[in-house]
Amino acid sequence: MMMTMKKYMNMLLLPAVVAVSSCGLDNYDAPESKLLGRVVYQGEPVGVRGTGEAVQLQLYQDGYELRDPIPVYVGQDGTFEAKLFDGAYKLVTRDNNGPWVNDRDTTVVNVNGTANVDIEVTPFYTVSNVQLALSGSSADASFQVNEIAGGRDIDYVMILVGKTSFVDDVSYTARMDIDDATAGSTVTGSIDLANNTDFQSGGSLYARVGVRSVGKDQAIYSQVVKLR
Amino acid sequence: MKKSSISIVKVLVLAVGIACFSGCSNFLEQEPDTILPEEQIFEDEVLIRSVLANFYGRLTNVPNTDPVITWGQHIASSYQYTILDEAGRSEGGPDVMQNYANDLWRVYDYELIRNMNQFLEGVRATTALDEESKQLYEGEVRFLRAWVYFNMARGMGGMPIVGDEVFDYQLGDDVTALQYPRSTEAGIYDYIIAECEAVSTMLSDETNTHSARANKWTALMLKARAAVYAGSLANYNNKMSSPIRTPGGEVGIPADLAAGYYEQALAAAKDVIDNSPYELQLKKPDELERNFYEAVSVKDGNTEVIWARDYIYPGTGQQVNFTTINIPGSHAEDIDRAYAGPILNLVEDFEYKDNRNGDIRIRDNQGAYVFYDDPLDAFANKDARLGATVILPNADFKGTPVELQAGQKVWDNGSWRTVVGQPGESQAGRLLTSDNGPTRSNDQYINKTGFFFRKFLDEAAGASTRGRNSEMWFPRFRYAEAVLIAAEAAMELGQQPAAVSYINQVRERAGIQPLTSITLDDIVQERRVEFAFEDHRYWDLKRFRLAHTVWNGVVNSPTAQQYALFPYLVVAPGTPNDGKYVFDRLVFSGSQHPRNFELRNYYNFIDLDWRNSNPKIVLNPFQ
Numbered sequence: 001m002m003m004t005m006k007k008y009m010n011m012l013l014l015p016a017v018v019a020v021s022s023c024g025l026d027n028y029d030a031p032e033s034k035l036l037g038r039v040v041y042q043g044e045p046v047g048v049r050g051t052g053e054a055v056q057l058q059l060y061q062d063g064y065e066l067r068d069p070i071p072v073y074v075g076q077d078g079t080f081e082a083k084l085f086d087g088a089y090k091l092v093t094r095d096n097n098g099p100w101v102n103d104r105d106t107t108v109v110n111v112n113g114t115a116n117v118d119i120e121v122t123p124f125y126t127v128s129n130v131q132l133a134l135s136g137s138s139a140d141a142s143f144q145v146n147e148i149a150g151g152r153d154i155d156y157v158m159i160l161v162g163k164t165s166f167v168d169d170v171s172y173t174a175r176m177d178i179d180d181a182t183a184g185s186t187v188t189g190s191i192d193l194a195n196n197t198d199f200q201s202g203g204s205l206y207a208r209v210g211v212r213s214v215g216k217d218q219a220i221y222s223q224v225v226k227l228r
Numbered sequence: 229m230k231k232s233s234i235s236i237v238k239v240l241v242l243a244v245g246i247a248c249f250s251g252c253s254n255f256l257e258q259e260p261d262t263i264l265p266e267e268q269i270f271e272d273e274v275l276i277r278s279v280l281a282n283f284y285g286r287l288t289n290v291p292n293t294d295p296v297i298t299w300g301q302h303i304a305s306s307y308q309y310t311i312l313d314e315a316g317r318s319e320g321g322p323d324v325m326q327n328y329a330n331d332l333w334r335v336y337d338y339e340l341i342r343n344m345n346q347f348l349e350g351v352r353a354t355t356a357l358d359e360e361s362k363q364l365y366e367g368e369v370r371f372l373r374a375w376v377y378f379n380m381a382r383g384m385g386g387m388p389i390v391g392d393e394v395f396d397y398q399l400g401d402d403v404t405a406l407q408y409p410r411s412t413e414a415g416i417y418d419y420i421i422a423e424c425e426a427v428s429t430m431l432s433d434e435t436n437t438h439s440a441r442a443n444k445w446t447a448l449m450l451k452a453r454a455a456v457y458a459g460s461l462a463n464y465n466n467k468m469s470s471p472i473r474t475p476g477g478e479v480g481i482p483a484d485l486a487a488g489y490y491e492q493a494l495a496a497a498k499d500v501i502d503n504s505p506y507e508l509q510l511k512k513p514d515e516l517e518r519n520f521y522e523a524v525s526v527k528d529g530n531t532e533v534i535w536a537r538d539y540i541y542p543g544t545g546q547q548v549n550f551t552t553i554n555i556p557g558s559h560a561e562d563i564d565r566a567y568a569g570p571i572l573n574l575v576e577d578f579e580y581k582d583n584r585n586g587d588i589r590i591r592d593n594q595g596a597y598v599f600y601d602d603p604l605d606a607f608a609n610k611d612a613r614l615g616a617t618v619i620l621p622n623a624d625f626k627g628t629p630v631e632l633q634a635g636q637k638v639w640d641n642g643s644w645r646t647v648v649g650q651p652g653e654s655q656a657g658r659l660l661t662s663d664n665g666p667t668r669s670n671d672q673y674i675n676k677t678g679f680f681f682r683k684f685l686d687e688a689a690g691a692s693t694r695g696r697n698s699e700m701w702f703p704r705f706r707y708a709e710a711v712l713i714a715a716e717a718a719m720e721l722g723q724q725p726a727a728v729s730y731i732n733q734v735r736e737r738a739g740i741q742p743l744t745s746i747t748l749d750d751i752v753q754e755r756r757v758e759f760a761f762e763d764h765r766y767w768d769l770k771r772f773r774l775a776h777t778v779w780n781g782v783v784n785s786p787t788a789q790q791y792a793l794f795p796y797l798v799v800a801p802g803t804p805n806d807g808k809y810v811f812d813r814l815v816f817s818g819s820q821h822p823r824n825f826e827l828r829n830y831y832n833f834i835d836l837d838w839r840n841s842n843p844k845i846v847l848n849p850f851q
Contacts, residue, residue, distance in 0.1 A: 052326070052327055065840075066836075066840045067836075067839070067840065067843075068836045068840065069836075094850065094851070095847070095849055095850055095851055096827070096849050096850045097828075097850055152469070152470075153469075169781065170326065170781055170824060172783070175782070175783065177782075214469040214470075215468060215469035215470030216470070216827075217826055217827040217828060217850060
């Protein structure tokens, strides 16, 4: 028994030796440079769904044989971040993805150490004057919907309450959809949370509102507000 | 010991080395004895047939994928049934699936198409076959090739059409000549329709054993299906508020082509209805439920199924485990059981004989429970297809009832208290929870939905054992589809009387009331219940552009969330309801997220590796 064990121990040495003695020529160091950015409209970051890799940008780098984009995931506050090698990159939005007018113009980014970039988009709608508060057992929302790009109706607006700081049309504990909202007017709504287990448990609650325009794959959201 | 073994190795190495270098014999130039070169295959009809059989076997899974990508729903992969709104997975803890994968059921198999083209080249040149057999083989393989294209097209839209070309590459050749661009979406459907039409005159018009091989009617069915898919894509995509298209038409069929496709679909379906040897099987008009089960799930003497993936015992890999893993625990012959079960969403979509709203009556108008003497009574007067598709609580399977009881409802000081036990547990001499379940636990082998599959569940002895598995077939085309394609195409062409008479044939066999006029909703509904678990639902909702509204991702949405129906025994001693049964409708515990079909899911993403090797391939929308 011991003999066989020893034999196998010797075999284990082989990969260890290979690992230790492998040459460094074909290995890159991990990328250390950083690309930081925001998706903005008129200087304000655009709130999106931050879960499920829902909103993505694509980074291309010329001069290589293969042309696979590097996906860059946009967070719910409209910011994104990528660790890259120094070099020149092309940044585009993904086709038909996001609550804005589809525009696949390229933004050239030179990364050297750290680079900051704002991607300017034209949303179909925005939300402003967002008031979100908890009164008693109901979450009250009041906000204004503004039409920006035009050409698309409002599908619905939604008020979302979540138990974590990630709140969107897929991650929520309570949701209210309002179908008859019109642009330019103030929308109000309140969600009764009396029977909601996450409300009853007394833990943290977060909320945001969103507008979905007809035929787009994503809604645009306000920033997340902590209710309690 | 060690030393001597090393020296033996050394001697061996030396000997082999000497043999290699001093070889003046030509032993490296031996003819292989395990590989048959192409010339030899096409000299012999037996070998030709075995190559053909190989093609049939390659129509289920996409090769070299891990996890395996299947060609849609199929009884060989029960999990695929649980990701839509037909069934739920009962095995172990909850499934966390929420979104649909970008490569879901994505078929891309140009290796198979190349092998088929090699076959066509070989068969056309061979002297081993007479002209008539050559026609039959060529027709059969061209049909299978059209089927591969169809499966690619419904997932991805237009893809490169390579015709009969067998590509050959020598080092240094110009590869750009081998790079074909994607066809348009209309173009690929046109190609499939034209191929099916051409081969329908080459193929036999007779039936074959268990409908395992393609014949003339199979080709016409694919023609009808491809045409009605293309017609509905042209129609409903352009009715979206922002139609899904690529600039080159690889995705998106112009709206003005719709009528032409519907006419082709209607003509092909009518040909099958009027002239084929198949029928809407009605051998047991007095037992419509049994009749429908036999029409779909019993091979022998079947007159309805036109083409199926057949399975047979014995033979390595030629059986299917659907029955083994899904059989009710009370009827299991091996350790496996209750992997998945149909969900309430599907059950309630079956109409009542006299009421088109199929909701199960669980509560009365005042919100109080409705009491049933037997759990099965809750499903009385339903569409006969329900009992033939789903094993309902206390329904019969192989002669004995399938008990499904979640617990007891105990009348306690003016309110109902729910008592649930371990599977098989009793209390005070009365059953608490059945061995079969349903439960909301994470147990393996216990039902969680309240229903079991009946369609495709094999009744043969031994069919649910691991060692044998089942010979159940999986129908790909059956006569009822011709009837419903005719109904749909006629409806879209404004021919209401014809459309109504077609759809009513199917409804009459199910024992439900005839309709006097129909809309798209009726077509969607009829296809959902007629073809449950037959790989139609997903593709239907896609081509009607309804998937993103039905599977909208909203928690507790009646269509996107999966629901279970739990039967309880009433314990209220001294009242008339004691010993009766009531039901609770619950969110299915095995998959807590609602189904979320997003706009990007209407077309699979193109694998970027394909584009790297063929830059002419353009990407799909949202990618």
